[in-house]
Amino acid sequence: MAEPSLRERLETLREQLHSYSYHYYVLNESSIPDAEYDRLFLELQEIEAVHPEWHSPDSPSQRVGAAPLAAFSQVRHETPMLSLDNVFSEQELLDFDQRIKSRLNDSAELSYACEPKLDGIAASLLYVDGVLVRGATRGDGRVGEDITQNVKTIASIPLKLRGSGWPDELEVRGEIYMPRSGFARINDLARNSDGKVFVNPRNAAAGSLRQLDSRITATRPLEMSCYGIAQGDDGAWFHSHSEGLTRLRDWGFLVSPELRVVDSIEGCLEYYQDLLARRDSLAYDIDGIVFKVDSLALQDKLGFVSRAPRWAIAHKFPAQEEITQLRDVEFQVGRTGAVTPVAKLEPVFVGGVTVSNASLHNFDEVARLNVMIGDYVVVRRAGDVIPQIVQVVTERRPTEARVIVAPVHCPVCASALERAPGEAVLRCTGGLVCGAQRKEAIKHFASRKAMDIEGLGDKLVEQLVDAGLIETVADLFVLKLDALAGLDRMGQKSAENVLAALEKSRATTLPRFLYSLGIREVGEATALNLANHFGELPALIAASEEELLSVADVGPIVASHIHAFLSSDYNREVINLLLERGVNWPAPRQVGGAQPLAGQTWVLTGNLESMTRGDAKEKLQALGAKVAGSVSAKTDCVAAGASAGSKLAKAEALGVKVINEQELLQFFTEHGSSV
Numbered sequence: 001m002a003e004p005s006l007r008e009r010l011e012t013l014r015e016q017l018h019s020y021s022y023h024y025y026v027l028n029e030s031s032i033p034d035a036e037y038d039r040l041f042l043e044l045q046e047i048e049a050v051h052p053e054w055h056s057p058d059s060p061s062q063r064v065g066a067a068p069l070a071a072f073s074q075v076r077h078e079t080p081m082l083s084l085d086n087v088f089s090e091q092e093l094l095d096f097d098q099r100i101k102s103r104l105n106d107s108a109e110l111s112y113a114c115e116p117k118l119d120g121i122a123a124s125l126l127y128v129d130g131v132l133v134r135g136a137t138r139g140d141g142r143v144g145e146d147i148t149q150n151v152k153t154i155a156s157i158p159l160k161l162r163g164s165g166w167p168d169e170l171e172v173r174g175e176i177y178m179p180r181s182g183f184a185r186i187n188d189l190a191r192n193s194d195g196k197v198f199v200n201p202r203n204a205a206a207g208s209l210r211q212l213d214s215r216i217t218a219t220r221p222l223e224m225s226c227y228g229i230a231q232g233d234d235g236a237w238f239h240s241h242s243e244g245l246t247r248l249r250d251w252g253f254l255v256s257p258e259l260r261v262v263d264s265i266e267g268c269l270e271y272y273q274d275l276l277a278r279r280d281s282l283a284y285d286i287d288g289i290v291f292k293v294d295s296l297a298l299q300d301k302l303g304f305v306s307r308a309p310r311w312a313i314a315h316k317f318p319a320q321e322e323i324t325q326l327r328d329v330e331f332q333v334g335r336t337g338a339v340t341p342v343a344k345l346e347p348v349f350v351g352g353v354t355v356s357n358a359s360l361h362n363f364d365e366v367a368r369l370n371v372m373i374g375d376y377v378v379v380r381r382a383g384d385v386i387p388q389i390v391q392v393v394t395e396r397r398p399t400e401a402r403v404i405v406a407p408v409h410c411p412v413c414a415s416a417l418e419r420a421p422g423e424a425v426l427r428c429t430g431g432l433v434c435g436a437q438r439k440e441a442i443k444h445f446a447s448r449k450a451m452d453i454e455g456l457g458d459k460l461v462e463q464l465v466d467a468g469l470i471e472t473v474a475d476l477f478v479l480k481l482d483a484l485a486g487l488d489r490m491g492q493k494s495a496e497n498v499l500a501a502l503e504k505s506r507a508t509t510l511p512r513f514l515y516s517l518g519i520r521e522v523g524e525a526t527a528l529n530l531a532n533h534f535g536e537l538p539a540l541i542a543a544s545e546e547e548l549l550s551v552a553d554v555g556p557i558v559a560s561h562i563h564a565f566l567s568s569d570y571n572r573e574v575i576n577l578l579l580e581r582g583v584n585w586p587a588p589r590q591v592g593g594a595q596p597l598a599g600q601t602w603v604l605t606g607n608l609e610s611m612t613r614g615d616a617k618e619k620l621q622a623l624g625a626k627v628a629g630s631v632s633a634k635t636d637c638v639a640a641g642a643s644a645g646s647k648l649a650k651a652e653a654l655g656v657k658v659i660n661e662q663e664l665l666q667f668f669t670e671h672g673s674s675v
């Protein structure tokens with residue numbers, strides 16, 4: 001009874017895997033996440049293991065990659081380019097080690113080379129007499145595509161070898177990949193120009209490399225990291241994998257700086273944990289670790305199976321892309337009124353965390369993804385980037401899937417939504433009438449770089465607004481102890497602390513104050529420029545759009561935002577209340593020519609006792625100085641606090657003027673900047 005259906009399952013799996021592989025290897029797209037592919041592949045292998053009589057040489061389990069595209073000329077690999085077997089758990093890795101040991105009668109010399117498993121596309125480079133003569137893809141492992149012109153555009157691939165001692169013929173293998181920063185860059189470009197947006201760096205690398213026009217490849221940020229040497233008959237010039245790679249490095253190839261050799265499987269496990277912990281901070285995607293028996297003599301003894309060597313294994317990391325269902329879409333309103341569609345997902349474990357929300361950014365993105373409620377989607381969480389929906393698994397779209405309809409009214413205040421011409425973003429027109437915008441505006445006002453009100457975090461702001469205790473930022477300064485202490489999870493002591501922090505925050509600076517107002521597109525730098533330019537608030541409020549345009553870094557759009565904000569009666573009322581309720585900053589100094597440090601570059605280093613480095617920086621900037629992070633011959637002065645280190649030493653070496661904290665304080669006092 002069960003037999004026929006298992007057989008059917010096998011056929012379905014083979015068919016599906018063939019189709020996914022075709023998309024992946026030939027079209028450079030993924031129909032499903034790798035993790036899903038791996039699960040299906042494993043299921044296939046398990047059925048085939050129980051039913052060896054169903055063996056088929058054409059099964060995906062027996063094959064490497066896919067046949068080359070006819071558009072490229074073909075390259076035959078003298079030494080086949082194989083795949084790797086995978087393990088997903090510590091136990092499976094220990095089993096691998098046991099298998100190795102039981103195959104080798106003597107495993108005394110057994111050590112493993114450990115390398116990151118870069119997620120890109122495998123390539124082979126052939127050098128004759130030290131000159132690159134051919135580049136090829138893996139293809140189906142025996143026949144690949146000739147991509148010589150394309151690999152020549154990749155800067156980390158030497159066209160001629162450095163040093164000496166290479167064999168007459170050298171075939172090097174490695175992974176061509178796209179670093180995450182380059183991937184983000186080309187996708188941003190594509191989004192802004194309606195170009196092709198890639199799902200992940202691997203697809204981007206494959207698509208960029210397999211171009212018939214190498215000029216396109218040349219514009220793509222690709223790199224190649226080498227991890228192997230195809231041994232010809234005269235493979236006697238190196239005796240271990242790691243030795244071979246070290247030679248490659250000498251000859252000018254990029255070899256992973258993470259390469260290590262360990263003498264036991266425990267060392268492999270440690271290596272795995274170490275790199276897993278650092279995964280997000282690497283410049284490129286890796287999907288696991290590759291462990292290889294280091295000794296070539298032992299590799300020879302172990303040999304190969306159909307699609308992979310016995311002496312190597314890939315220990316995969318938890319997936320950074322997973323499949324899940326889009327349950328619903330909610331609309332969030334931000335500080336500037338931008339309405340963001342947020343995907344509510346069936347919770348899924350991806351990139352090391354459980355993800356249940358993902359931003360869909362805006363309606364252009366919804367349209368580009370062609371995503372509907374109820375769809376199965378691929379969620380990617382890699383590096384420190386927030387989770388993204390990168391793709392819809394169209395073949396699994398349920399019949400009851402619903403279109404995501406853009407709202408016409410703000411979900412929070414019911415004001416009309418508008419979409420400025422040429423903008424992808426939908427905005428609530430309610431301004432501070434809108435509760436959502438108000439909450440966000442208050443959170444921003446209290447934040448560290450703004451009014452820096454300690455203890456007034458996001459949660460508390462929400463509570464205060466929801467309880468009707470505050471409506472605007474000005475209301476913060478008339479909060480009563482009883483009301484505060486009466487809030488959930490608050491208590492007398494914390495309430496007192498919040499009031500003390502509010503009291504303390506009243507004394508601020510003009511740039512901070514301007515920044516804290518949350519005017520669209522007015523960040524810290526613009527706020528500082530505005531303060532320096534106008535010197536005092538009334539002059540800024542009275543400024544026309546034209547006058548605003550003469551401020552450094554203020555263009556027409558920013559000028560119109562500033563003008564609109566400061567012209568609103570509502571906003572002016574809030575500003576007046578803030579001033580009435582005690583928010584203040586030091587009186588202005590002479591504006592313009594009176595900036596004693598104009599044109600100078602200063603560097604702050606070491607620990608200051610009387611103020612934070614941020615405060616000192618603000619004061620120096622207010623006096624006209626540019627504050628840099630490193631010392632050079634162009635530095636005018638270094639202010640060094642206690643235990644200053646290398647920057648101080650460098651200043652001294654370069655003969656740059658150095659002052660201590662006392663002298664810095666003195667300077668501030670002389671120039672009317674209170675501390």
Ligand SMILES: NC(=O)c1ccc[n+]([C@@H]2O[C@H](COP(=O)([O-])OP(=O)(O)OC[C@H]3O[C@@H](n4cnc5c(N)ncnc54)[C@H](O)[C@@H]3O)[C@@H](O)[C@H]2O)c1
Pocket residue numbers: 020021023024025029030031032033034035037038064065082083084086115116117118119120121122123138174175227290314
């Ligand atoms: N999503 C899909 O639809 C789909 C389809 C087909 C394959 N896949 C993915 O591809 C995998 C199978 O593909 P595969 O056979 O190309 O390769 P693989 O990723 O399982 O392992 C072999 C490859 O690893 C690469 N590699 C990276 N670093 C290496 C190193 N240091 N040493 C040796 N090799 C290194 C090489 O390119 C090599 O060819 C599957 O596990 C799946 O995740 C996904």
Ligand SMILES: [Zn+2]
Pocket residue numbers: 333410411412413414415428429430431434435436437
């Ligand atoms: Zn609103």
